[in-house]
Amino acid sequence: MSTPHWSERARESLKKGTEFIAEHGTHIGMAGGGILGTMGAACAAMAIGSGDPMEATMYREGAASLILASVLKAGGFTAAEQIAKTHLKGIDHLFEDPKWKDSAARGAVPVDTSDPTQGPEFRQALKTLFNDLANDPDNRAEVVSLLRSSPMARRALLEGDPSAELKEAQGIQAGYQSGASDDNDPDPIPGPQ
Amino acid sequence: MQNTRMAKKEDAPISLFNARERYFQIRKKLRSYQSLMNDIKDNQHPGVLDLATHLANLNMVHAQSASIFESGDPNKITSKYLTMLKNFEMLVNEFEAVLLEAHAELTNVK
Numbered sequence: 001m002s003t004p005h006w007s008e009r010a011r012e013s014l015k016k017g018t019e020f021i022a023e024h025g026t027h028i029g030m031a032g033g034g035i036l037g038t039m040g041a042a043c044a045a046m047a048i049g050s051g052d053p054m055e056a057t058m059y060r061e062g063a064a065s066l067i068l069a070s071v072l073k074a075g076g077f078t079a080a081e082q083i084a085k086t087h088l089k090g091i092d093h094l095f096e097d098p099k100w101k102d103s104a105a106r107g108a109v110p111v112d113t114s115d116p117t118q119g120p121e122f123r124q125a126l127k128t129l130f131n132d133l134a135n136d137p138d139n140r141a142e143v144v145s146l147l148r149s150s151p152m153a154r155r156a157l158l159e160g161d162p163s164a165e166l167k168e169a170q171g172i173q174a175g176y177q178s179g180a181s182d183d184n185d186p187d188p189i190p191g192p193q
Numbered sequence: 194m195q196n197t198r199m200a201k202k203e204d205a206p207i208s209l210f211n212a213r214e215r216y217f218q219i220r221k222k223l224r225s226y227q228s229l230m231n232d233i234k235d236n237q238h239p240g241v242l243d244l245a246t247h248l249a250n251l252n253m254v255h256a257q258s259a260s261i262f263e264s265g266d267p268n269k270i271t272s273k274y275l276t277m278l279k280n281f282e283m284l285v286n287e288f289e290a291v292l293l294e295a296h297a298e299l300t301n302v303k
Binding site for chain 2: 007011018025028078080082111
């Protein structure tokens with residue numbers, strides 16, 4: 001039995017990663033907008049790599065690019081810039097950011113865990129992306145299942161109030177932690193070295 | 194079968210007692226992917242975009258869960274978080290296998 005080509009497995013892994021974020025993102029304190037952003041980026045990447053060149057071009061040049069590029073930029077590795085510029089259009093300005101340039105010149109960019117889609121134009125782009133995807137039968141199922149598993153992401157898509165989500169995310173995270181915690185810790189886990 | 198690196202001793206099950214250590218192991222792995230991505234960043238293959246998007250997501254999850262695992266405070270680490278970490282480690286291992294194969298093909302390393 002032969003193993004599928006790496007590109008097929010890359011696609012499968014990307015899906016699994018997105019499902020993971022849909023399932024666990026809230027627990028670890030990602031705000032709804034952050035979850036939505038990463039999901040959107042994954043869907044956009046899948047759509048851009050899809051078999052239909054017309055569709056792919058539409059996503060590559062549209063709102064999907066903006067979302068995808070901003071998630072890549074937040075992703076903590078310098079190659080993101082070149083990869084974004086190779087596959088996406090109209091996003092070069094995102095990398096003109098002096099903070100990015102400084103870090104990239106030093107060879108290490110930080111992971112940015114703030115909502116990658118903050119700002120009204122990104123919110124709008126997300127809505128556009130999800131509307132477009134709804135007409136794309138190959139990717140529709142993904143979007144639906146992802147949105148289904150994250151109520152916070154769903155709300156972020158509908159209402160788009162980042163500050164409210166953030167509070168909610170923090171509340172949920174605090175709740176998870178306090179479940180097992182009572183402050184005085186006798187026995188810390190030994191770390192590496 | 195496809196993943197021979199999984200076969201090495203790789204690891205007792207994740208538990209409360211090794212969670213912090215494993216969290217740092219995963220960080221090391223994630224950082225090591227930077228240079229592999231650099232080698233293939235100019236390639237037009239659409240799979241590279243999938244890999245990059247996936248890596249960005251993995252890095253975000255890892256950074257976002259720092260406050261849970263870094264302190265090593267066992268009171269913070271619920272069974273939900275342990276399950277999360279276990280699944281996350283599997284995702285990272287799977288990503289690594291795919292990335293290595295992509296890297297070998299796209300850089301023509303025999």
